[in-house]
Amino acid sequence: MGSKHGFWKTDTGLQKKVVDTYMATGSIYAAARKTGVSWNTASNIVGLCAPTKSLSEMVESIKPKPIKVKQRKKAYRTREEVNLMMSDLHYGGRHTASQTLGLAEYNVKTAEKRVEILAEKFLGILDILGPSYKFNTMNLILMGDMMDGEAIWQDKVGGTLNVENGGAEQLIGCTELIAGFVKEIGERFNAVRCYCLIGNHPRAANKVTYLNNLDFFMYKMLQYKFDGTHIKVFPMTSWLGAFMLNGHMTIAAHGDYTRSWGQFPMYGIVRDTLKTMGMLNKVPEYALYAHHHSQTHFNISNVEVLVNGSMIGGTEFGVSRFKAIERPSQWMFGMHEREGMTWQFNLRLAKMNELRPDENDILTPYSRI
Numbered sequence: 001m002g003s004k005h006g007f008w009k010t011d012t013g014l015q016k017k018v019v020d021t022y023m024a025t026g027s028i029y030a031a032a033r034k035t036g037v038s039w040n041t042a043s044n045i046v047g048l049c050a051p052t053k054s055l056s057e058m059v060e061s062i063k064p065k066p067i068k069v070k071q072r073k074k075a076y077r078t079r080e081e082v083n084l085m086m087s088d089l090h091y092g093g094r095h096t097a098s099q100t101l102g103l104a105e106y107n108v109k110t111a112e113k114r115v116e117i118l119a120e121k122f123l124g125i126l127d128i129l130g131p132s133y134k135f136n137t138m139n140l141i142l143m144g145d146m147m148d149g150e151a152i153w154q155d156k157v158g159g160t161l162n163v164e165n166g167g168a169e170q171l172i173g174c175t176e177l178i179a180g181f182v183k184e185i186g187e188r189f190n191a192v193r194c195y196c197l198i199g200n201h202p203r204a205a206n207k208v209t210y211l212n213n214l215d216f217f218m219y220k221m222l223q224y225k226f227d228g229t230h231i232k233v234f235p236m237t238s239w240l241g242a243f244m245l246n247g248h249m250t251i252a253a254h255g256d257y258t259r260s261w262g263q264f265p266m267y268g269i270v271r272d273t274l275k276t277m278g279m280l281n282k283v284p285e286y287a288l289y290a291h292h293h294s295q296t297h298f299n300i301s302n303v304e305v306l307v308n309g310s311m312i313g314g315t316e317f318g319v320s321r322f323k324a325i326e327r328p329s330q331w332m333f334g335m336h337e338r339e340g341m342t343w344q345f346n347l348r349l350a351k352m353n354e355l356r357p358d359e360n361d362i363l364t365p366y367s368r369i
Helices: 012-025 028-035 041-048 056-061 108-127 167-184 216-225 264-278 316-322
Strands: 080-086 133-142 191-196 231-235 242-244 248-253 287-290 296-300 301-306 327-338 340-350
Touching: 012 028, 012 041, 028 041, 041 108, 080 108, 108 133, 108 167, 108 327, 108 340, 133 167, 167 216, 167 231, 191 216, 216 231, 248 264, 264 287, 264 296, 264 301, 301 340
Parallel strands: 080 133, 133 191, 191 231, 248 287, 287 301
Antiparallel strands: 080 327, 242 248, 296 301, 327 340
């Protein structure tokens, strides 16, 4: 711009010479030298006046850079451990359509059916992954509220209307159901490890010691039932469990101690996870929670968090208190010795009920004669 041949001072004839020289030589330096203008001026002229390639010509000129990929052996199968989070079955609980706006129903038969569906979907995923993965070990994380309990309803609106079976019946029925589930899926593996956490619903009374809980009683029964087999049961004696999943430190809690302001305690989970890290003086790679009946997956810096769904789905409490309902679902995921968590599957156990107007154009339940 500062030279006597600045861009704005050049005539169209000189501009054409610069462009023609550049097109012939492909060099801005050569165009500037042969026409007597500065390099900056030649560059400006070429940039504004030189004909550009069409988009299709530019695409054609792109030469993909070869990417070197290490070829896998044809018969190679990745060795991983498969993991299943199982929680919030609430066996023995009862919720009718009239209590949940017609969005959900639940009883003992529903609970048993959903455990069967969970086993079918879990084994179905194993069949799909079978050609590519080799699973010798399974980790089953039982995360609490396996039974609905009875004492928890004593001081709540609705009382025992939300309980189909008493505490003793819940304990026997749920233990037989979970024992059958573990036995069925355990046949696929050389080793099964069950890490068991206590929920808040099955406590034997509202003011009792922590282990006076139907969940803990069931876990102990399962421990004795499978003693001496390839199935090992580890009932945790506190609210937190810390263990290694294929070499990766994992912490797990039912989640009822996590403070909530609304339906899902995102801030509470982040805060509790960070405080637990400080308390243990260790940084886990994974943190597992349940209790909130809301399935999600997110990261807190380098800690990967999985929050399990429920097997019960919609409840009177959730519909009335939080105006929320989620499909029954449980997490299944793979853990590689070196890579850590490599995949997750959301095992959905039922569809949501759809509200439809009846002959009176009413969508929600009401009393009839």
